Amino acid sequence: MKYREAFRLAFSQIRSQKLKSAFAVLGVFVGATFLVTVVAVIGGLNRYMEEDFGRRIYGLNTVTVRRIPSVQFNPSESARREWQRRPRLTFEDAESVEARLEVPAIVGVESHNGGEVEGPDGTTLGNIWLTAASPEYFAIRSMELSMGRTYNDAEDRAGSAVVVLGADAAEELFGARDPIGKTIKVRGAPFRVIGVIQKQGSLLGISMDNRAIAPAHSPMARLVNPHGIVDEIVVKAQDEVAMGRAMWELESIMRERRGLRPTDANDFELETAEDSMAFWTRISNILYATFPVLVGIALVVGGMVIMNIMLVSVTERTREIGVRKAIGARRRDVVRQVLVESAALSLMGAAAGILFGQLGAQVVSALTPLPVSVAPVAMIGAAVLGIGVGVVAGLYPAVKAASLDPVVALRAE
């Protein structure tokens, strides 16, 4: 009952000083906006990395054997030198893995490079992502075709000069024309287009559709790597358990092939989507560690502004407080009135911030492929923080108001 009265008063006070109130809550507003938006964006990034990035770059339940790690964090000079001394991966390695792996799994190889592609009418596309890969590649990467077909084992073994294009590459080379059956040249070598991949979109700003994929044993192989060498051996298992087992088997097969003694370290890398995510986890941990500090700064500044505004407000209303005390307001009545006003003010700022943060999240969602959505916990957190900042900021002004001597306060102008 007393709180209802205090709320009524608080809102009438806030309403009567709209502009001042709006400025007072700016800091809390910014803090809440920031909190809601950042939590939403990090959440979206996480989901994106886990679901999209992991699945598209690495594939589900996939282990990749590489010579050197695909993602490196400030490697030391000695580590770099060690990587350079490692033997390269070969087709023989891949064949051996395929032959000896007991867990049912798809084994493929891939090699990548950048290069130029020339269309039938002489258009040249630079900076195309060239891939020489086994036929399994499309299944491992969960790629669907929008037209044509992929190549098969026979074509791979025969080294057929066929190519599957990315959606962007196909469009730029052929426009509206049907590319199937046409010939393109990759660094002078002719390839017959047999298929086009469905649009993949971009990942971290890099187009996933500007590419040409040819069989592992096709002439593309020597355009991306020296003879007999592959970048990656990719093993896709049926499920997570099988993947773990495949990883274990892969390691022993590779160690045996390399003739490593039990005390020697691996001279190759085994990577899974989860490993590659480690770098992202580090980034998101840094974000999660930094942004409470930023939100905290905004809220502290916001709290200080509210405290000052409330001090001014208390001073302006000295007479009113004197009257209230004269007619029976106790200390706690005055404290309650100031605290409720301060908390209500702050909560309004937080509420505006929550709305604005949602707007921000929607903008990010519209402009990027990130599946950004505002977590309810972030909104509740922002609201609770808003009230908390208001209460803390109102404490000193409230106590000051409550301590006013009614005789002095009644004499105030």
Next chain:
Amino acid sequence: MNWDDHAPAGDIVIRTRGLTKDYVLGAETVHALRDVDIDIERNEYVAIMGPSGSGKSTFMNLIGCLDTPTAGEYWLNGEPVAGKDDDQLAHIRNRLIGFVFQTFNLLPRASALHNVELPLIYAGESASVRRERAERMLDKVGLGDRMDHRPAELSGGQRQRVAVARALINEPAILLADEPTGNLDSRTSEEIMDLFGELHGGGQTILVVTHEPDIAAYTHRTVLLRDGMISSDERHTPTRGLAGARPSSDYQRPVGSAADVP
């Protein structure tokens, strides 16, 4: 000193014994009030007079429980006030004292009705009780048709009526008015003093702090303060107002006679 022997009995609403207030200003001590003894009975209508600096504001603040004495005792409605803390004093003010100020001191953003309800909020009354009693009180002071008006929409006299309604809402033991007509023209002053007269006729104990003899003329007793002490205290027949038409022999006897002290 022990004043317990002086605890009032019967109809004495205000009793002070040795009431003293000193202010320390730097190295100097100002004796605003020295050893004031006074008894005020229920339904008395008293004017507190004196030049500025005489201690009448200090006296009013002490009687109104807005301030605490440096020394001495004060019983309000038979209960000792000395030694109470801030919140207990707030409770006493809420229940036993109705203030009327020279500058009205209404809340500018609140309606007349809400202003009158205010003491009831601090008394913890429910919204429906508050509303009903405040409406009744505004009717009583003749503002039944102005309840939703804000102070700025009311004339000075109407504002002071709202203030009187607010002062009376908790049926206080004393109505304490500090220069209630100081901001009003003479015609409106008369209206307010007539209202006081009616309230007095209804049994209300009223103290009016004033420097105007014209206002004191409405009352039945005039206490004159000088240099923090009572220099005279006389009961008299009101010469003005409604009450003036109703002289009472009760108020003819001199103050300080044996009959006053139990």
